[in-house]
Amino acid sequence: MSELLEAVKGRLIVSCQAYPGEPMLDPRTMAQVAQAAVQGGAAAIRAKGLADLEAINAAVDVPVIGLVKVGASEVYITPTLEDAMEVAATGCQIVALDGTRRERPDSRTLAETIAGLKAAYPAVLVMADCGSVGDAEAAVAAGADILGTTLAGYSGERPKTEGPDWEVVDQLVALASLPVFVEGRVHAPEQAAEAIRRGAWAVVVGTAITHPSTITGWFATAVESAS
Ligand SMILES: CC(=O)N[C@H](C=O)[C@@H](O)[C@H](O)[C@H](O)COP(=O)(O)O
Numbered sequence: 001m002s003e004l005l006e007a008v009k010g011r012l013i014v015s016c017q018a019y020p021g022e023p024m025l026d027p028r029t030m031a032q033v034a035q036a037a038v039q040g041g042a043a044a045i046r047a048k049g050l051a052d053l054e055a056i057n058a059a060v061d062v063p064v065i066g067l068v069k070v071g072a073s074e075v076y077i078t079p080t081l082e083d084a085m086e087v088a089a090t091g092c093q094i095v096a097l098d099g100t101r102r103e104r105p106d107s108r109t110l111a112e113t114i115a116g117l118k119a120a121y122p123a124v125l126v127m128a129d130c131g132s133v134g135d136a137e138a139a140v141a142a143g144a145d146i147l148g149t150t151l152a153g154y155s156g157e158r159p160k161t162e163g164p165d166w167e168v169v170d171q172l173v174a175l176a177s178l179p180v181f182v183e184g185r186v187h188a189p190e191q192a193a194e195a196i197r198r199g200a201w202a203v204v205v206g207t208a209i210t211h212p213s214t215i216t217g218w219f220a221t222a223v224e225s226a227s
Pocket residue numbers: 015017067150151154183184185186204205206207208
């Protein structure tokens with residue numbers, strides 16, 4: 001098992017992402033958010049966009065899971081080999097890729113994408129963002145290093161559950177072939193703890209820690225509905 005994976009075992013990973021039109025979409029801001037997350041106990045950071053990744057890699061000394069979100073296609077998380085190479089070039093130790101069985105915009109298979117990336121960056125680990133256990137089985141066969149539940153509820157195969165998709169979590173853990181990172185709609189510390197109890201290797205939390213507009217909305221709705 002790699003030292004990198006040992007370092008994040010049983011730990012929290014924080015996803016720091018802002019979106020077009022949002023005030024926090026700025027590499028310096030995202031790097032500061034990432035630093036704050038590390039101060040709070042994050043063992044690694046997940047982030048998107050080459051400029052953010054460069055700024056975050058320079059600002060923190062924990063591993064960074066990098067990705068880009070591009071294109072109009074339904075496969076938008078680091079969809080092509082070229083995208084994966086650009087993410088790795090920013091210094092990320094883990095590259096997150098769409099790990100579904102859907103057709104990729106460059107027509108490469110997931111296995112070809114992973115092989116191409118690893119030929120150029122042998123030390124980089126690949127996190128396959130899966131939407132179902134079928135995706136996860138295919139990602140294992142394709143040479144991924146980490147299985148993420150990231151796309152459960154977003155790829156059309158699974159309903160979008162209120163919290164984490166525990167059924168998919170259990171199915172991926174039961175494969176027992178690769179470390180499972182539980183990611184997606186983990187909104188409370190108790191859910192993060194539950195993921196570890198169910199056998200997750202690590203838990204990735206984004207919105208509930210680093211997306212103030214959404215968090216504010218949760219509170220504002222609760223307050224307004226009580227008044
Ligand atoms: C589906 C998709 O595109 N997920 C993205 C993946 O990087 C991000 O938008 C999420 O914020 C991230 O997965 C963390 O999840 P949550 O924000 O629910 O804690």
